[in-house]
Amino acid sequence: MTPARKKRLALVVLMVAGVSVGVSFALQSLNQNIMFFKTPSEVRAGEAPADRLFRVGGMVVAGSVSRPGDGLTVQFDLTDNEEQVTVKYTGILPDLFREGQGIIANGRLDARGDFVAEEVLAKHDENYMPPELAEMHKAREAQQ
Amino acid sequence: MNRFIMPLVIFALMVGLLGYGLSLDPKKVPSPLIDKAAPAFSLAMLDAPQKQLSTADMMGQVWVLNVWASWCVSCRDEHEVITRLARENLVAVIGLNYKDDPGEAERWLRQFGNPYATSVIDRDGRVGIDWGVYGVPETFVIGADGAIKYKHIGPVTNESLEAEVLPVIRELLS
Amino acid sequence: MIPEIGHLALIIALCVALVQAIVPLAGASLGIQRWVNLAVPSALAQLLFVAISYACLTWAFLAHDFSVLYVAQNSNSELPLIYRISGVWGSHEGSLLLWALVLAGWAGAVAVFTPSVPRVMRARVLGVLGLVCVGFLLFIIITSNPFERLLPAAPEGSDLNPLLQDIGLAIHPPMLYLGYVGFSVAFAFAIAALISGQVDSAWARWARPWTNIAWMFLTLGIALGSWWAYYELGWGGWWFWDPVENASFMPWLIGTALMHSLAITEKRGTFKAWTALLAIFAFALSLLGTFLVRSGVLTSVHAFATDPERGVFILGFLVVVVGGSLALYAWRAPLLKSAAKTELLSRDGALLLNNVFLAVVTAAILLGTLYPIAIDAMGGKISVGPPYFNLMFFALTAPLGVLIGIGMLLRWKSDSIARLRGKLWLPAVLAVVGGFGLSLVQPQWHFAAAAGLVMALWIALTAGLALYDRVRGRALGSALRSTPAGFYGMLLGHVGVAVFIVGVTLTSLYTVERDLRMAPGDTYSVAGYEFTFRGVRQYDIHNYTATRGGFSVRSESGNYNIDLFPEKRIYRVQKMPMTEAAIDAGLTRDLFIALGEPLDSAGTWAVRVYYKPFIRWIWLGALIMGIGGIVAASDRRYRRLVRSRAGDAAANEAAS
Numbered sequence A: 001m002t003p004a005r006k007k008r009l010a011l012v013v014l015m016v017a018g019v020s021v022g023v024s025f026a027l028q029s030l031n032q033n034i035m036f037f038k039t040p041s042e043v044r045a046g047e048a049p050a051d052r053l054f055r056v057g058g059m060v061v062a063g064s065v066s067r068p069g070d071g072l073t074v075q076f077d078l079t080d081n082e083e084q085v086t087v088k089y090t091g092i093l094p095d096l097f098r099e100g101q102g103i104i105a106n107g108r109l110d111a112r113g114d115f116v117a118e119e120v121l122a123k124h125d126e127n128y129m130p131p132e133l134a135e136m137h138k139a140r141e142a143q144q
Numbered sequence B: 001m002n003r004f005i006m007p008l009v010i011f012a013l014m015v016g017l018l019g020y021g022l023s024l025d026p027k028k029v030p031s032p033l034i035d036k037a038a039p040a041f042s043l044a045m046l047d048a049p050q051k052q053l054s055t056a057d058m059m060g061q062v063w064v065l066n067v068w069a070s071w072c073v074s075c076r077d078e079h080e081v082i083t084r085l086a087r088e089n090l091v092a093v094i095g096l097n098y099k100d101d102p103g104e105a106e107r108w109l110r111q112f113g114n115p116y117a118t119s120v121i122d123r124d125g126r127v128g129i130d131w132g133v134y135g136v137p138e139t140f141v142i143g144a145d146g147a148i149k150y151k152h153i154g155p156v157t158n159e160s161l162e163a164e165v166l167p168v169i170r171e172l173l174s
Numbered sequence C: 001m002i003p004e005i006g007h008l009a010l011i012i013a014l015c016v017a018l019v020q021a022i023v024p025l026a027g028a029s030l031g032i033q034r035w036v037n038l039a040v041p042s043a044l045a046q047l048l049f050v051a052i053s054y055a056c057l058t059w060a061f062l063a064h065d066f067s068v069l070y071v072a073q074n075s076n077s078e079l080p081l082i083y084r085i086s087g088v089w090g091s092h093e094g095s096l097l098l099w100a101l102v103l104a105g106w107a108g109a110v111a112v113f114t115p116s117v118p119r120v121m122r123a124r125v126l127g128v129l130g131l132v133c134v135g136f137l138l139f140i141i142i143t144s145n146p147f148e149r150l151l152p153a154a155p156e157g158s159d160l161n162p163l164l165q166d167i168g169l170a171i172h173p174p175m176l177y178l179g180y181v182g183f184s185v186a187f188a189f190a191i192a193a194l195i196s197g198q199v200d201s202a203w204a205r206w207a208r209p210w211t212n213i214a215w216m217f218l219t220l221g222i223a224l225g226s227w228w229a230y231y232e233l234g235w236g237g238w239w240f241w242d243p244v245e246n247a248s249f250m251p252w253l254i255g256t257a258l259m260h261s262l263a264i265t266e267k268r269g270t271f272k273a274w275t276a277l278l279a280i281f282a283f284a285l286s287l288l289g290t291f292l293v294r295s296g297v298l299t300s301v302h303a304f305a306t307d308p309e310r311g312v313f314i315l316g317f318l319v320v321v322v323g324g325s326l327a328l329y330a331w332r333a334p335l336l337k338s339a340a341k342t343e344l345l346s347r348d349g350a351l352l353l354n355n356v357f358l359a360v361v362t363a364a365i366l367l368g369t370l371y372p373i374a375i376d377a378m379g380g381k382i383s384v385g386p387p388y389f390n391l392m393f394f395a396l397t398a399p400l401g402v403l404i405g406i407g408m409l410l411r412w413k414s415d416s417i418a419r420l421r422g423k424l425w426l427p428a429v430l431a432v433v434g435g436f437g438l439s440l441v442q443p444q445w446h447f448a449a450a451a452g453l454v455m456a457l458w459i460a461l462t463a464g465l466a467l468y469d470r471v472r473g474r475a476l477g478s479a480l481r482s483t484p485a486g487f488y489g490m491l492l493g494h495v496g497v498a499v500f501i502v503g504v505t506l507t508s509l510y511t512v513e514r515d516l517r518m519a520p521g522d523t524y525s526v527a528g529y530e531f532t533f534r535g536v537r538q539y540d541i542h543n544y545t546a547t548r549g550g551f552s553v554r555s556e557s558g559n560y561n562i563d564l565f566p567e568k569r570i571y572r573v574q575k576m577p578m579t580e581a582a583i584d585a586g587l588t589r590d591l592f593i594a595l596g597e598p599l600d601s602a603g604t605w606a607v608r609v610y611y612k613p614f615i616r617w618i619w620l621g622a623l624i625m626g627i628g629g630i631v632a633a634s635d636r637r638y639r640r641l642v643r644s645r646a647g648d649a650a651a652n653e654a655a656s
Helices: A003-032 A040-044 A131-143 B003-023 B073-087 B102-112 B126-130 B158-173 C002-030 C039-062 C069-074 C081-089 C092-113 C119-143 C167-196 C201-232 C243-268 C272-295 C308-335 C347-377 C386-409 C417-440 C447-471 C476-482 C485-510 C616-633 C636-643 C646-655
Strands: A034-038 A054-060 A073-079 A084-090 A102-109 A115-121 B042-044 B052-054 B063-068 B092-098 B118-122 B138-142 B148-153 C382-384 C512-518 C523-526 C529-541 C544-555 C561-564 C567-571 C576-580 C582-584 C589-598 C605-613
Touching (some): A003 C347, A003 C386, A040 A054, A054 A084, A084 A102, B003 C272, B003 C347, B073 B092, B073 B158, B073 C069, B092 B126, B138 B158, B148 B158, C002 C039, C002 C119, C002 C167, C039 C069, C039 C081, C039 C092, C039 C119, C069 C092, C081 C092, C081 C167, C092 C119, C092 C167, C119 C308, C167 C201, C167 C243, C167 C272, C201 C243, C201 C636, C243 C272, C243 C347, C272 C308, C272 C347, C347 C386, C386 C417, C386 C485, C447 C485, C485 C605, C485 C616, C529 C589, C529 C605, C544 C589, C561 C582, C576 C589
Parallel strands (some): A034 A054, A084 A115, B042 B118, B063 B092, B092 B118
Antiparallel strands (some): A054 A073, A054 A102, A073 A084, A102 A115, B063 B138, B138 B148, C512 C605, C523 C529, C529 C544, C544 C567, C567 C576, C582 C589, C589 C605
């Protein structure tokens, strides 16, 4: 091999190595930061991941919103019209949080099986149904 | 085959993915309520609160139930299409005024026009739950036998009216 | 009547666009001069008709013509004038019309401001732009006609989405579109050059100012969007890695790579194929962004009302435009030969590395954005959290920051490590010492703070050194004057990056956020300021009702006092609640108060209080970058070309 070729080969090897390290790094990070979406039924069925953040989506049950204590903690039930999950959240709810509206919450389950939310999202659209939920709902209906 | 073709290949793969993403239309899967008896209700009418309308009253005729609310923005988009459907005079179009304030609802109808034969008040959304409503608007076609024949989620557009709703109604009527 | 004129003008514009697309391209290939000459007048005519159409829609908004469905849906008789003008692009149909107007505007600008570009080349560029116009006009006319009538007319409109009733968001979309669509010019130049086989230094010089200006608009557009999200959504965040944000950020990254790659192609005649590919990608990603935002394949906090039919159309358009371009690229690019070899240790090499990093960052963001669709295909429902994007972005751009400093001082063609070491040790030492020093005076020491400050200082110092190198040993005044604008633009762009890094670093690490329960008279201390809540009052303002909270803020030392009035608004027509934060902005910190919700009947409210250090530097950095872009585009050598006639282009080329 001529020196020029050697140099070129080294460069190619270096680049391939760099790219593969980068890609594996990216995929690993991607996998660590995925948040699964679960419905209240799936959470009740024990399908929620225990050790990591996930999202739960559903409609806020009318009349279920309460503020136990005098802090900023709010508690409400979330339903997919089959099962319910109690959600606890400390902080300020989004503008469009309303009873009967679809919302998504990020968080994890506590020891009692309640969902402790770190973030509550409501879309800026009154007719919002989280599409993930809409589809899950559908898929389940289709199975029945 | 040259390396300059790689971008095209990668792009083609991505288009496949995006096309697949588009096909994931949640509105296409049929509801389990189809061909089952419509859940019964008896509710006060918006325009005559002392009177009640029940599913039994509608037995023997083909009718349409359109779920709407004055707080629902897409209902406004849909309003024109529902008006068109009502003007066809094929079937009675009943509104299910869902989780709404009756005063607001009446103002809404005055403002945009009232296409409905009548609207019934589902203040707490209980009937909506029976009917499997999870978003407003939704539209049901109910046959003379009292069974749900068709369900449309989201606003009915002129296209879906022509392509889906009207054919179902015409077939039921014939 | 006027809306019908608007619709008709749109259809005429489509016909003109067809002529603009087909005739000049055919003429250029067949060598028919008269057909080639049609490019400029047809581009101008097309601009005229799209402008008429746009003016008609604006008129319908101004005149409260609620017999136009789009106006009835997005306006109201109580809507203030400015939001009736901006309401035109407040929803899908009108914003597409704005897209078309901007596109026709860019084509018109190319027609007028490129007398130095050979006629055949210009005809091809305008032809390609015409093709893109055809696609967009068809899209509007077939799926999204903004002039559709609503008969009988609505007595009252259902009002503009309250989120959009804000000055920041009123000007955000036009800026963003000017950027997005501006990349279509670079794209058209690339396609025209691939057709003719002429991807060379002269081509790069024609394409450069257009790319810079488009990039400047996109930079400002993204910054405005971020600023708007900060104060209007009431969350106090400035970037969420939301799919819609990513959709605008990816073209920006590739556009940035393209600017740098064009520099190499112009100076050295290398990386031709790569530059052309980047130009295609920048525009392809703009189109992809449009697709993602409007088709509903991805969920996002601020996606448009979506419609699968529109999604199918845009996807088809994407396939034709991008697929066609990439096929052309696959066919023609092998013919492009580099004029010279590239040494890694040279400015060329540094720019190449810059391109690699930017492309990889873009790929990582694209992966994270599209991954949910891929998982969906396998039957799972996921979303990718911001930590992924943050990690990828910072891991991949950190080396880029180091590279900026080295790259500015590297010589073209080849350089030596010894020379570089001699130059760079001083700024390196100063940056490390200064950065660590500054990180020690922060409220709490973080390694990330030190790293960010070192990086920012490093970039700023090397930029200063690059300027010093340029003027050293010469009379200062004349040396500064003779330095080309392109050089100043480059310095400004990089200094903007440094300012941005300071903002991001300090804001992310030292923000203090408190969600508080406050009754009237309560006082809380946050980050050295005392916030006293004085209660709320109701106000009726034209189309909304406001609950306004009164807060007194005083610094603990007592020498700074200010009153802040955050609002909770209910827009009457749509019954939509909106949080209007009150912000006391400052160069070194923002104080941010937003009302949450009432907690009891005694007037207790949930209140969000933020202390955000140096957050303004984020947008200030973007502004400086944008100014850099425009300064670089104003470089005399582009203007000289504009003034000269076609025949002189080659001579100029040789002279510089």
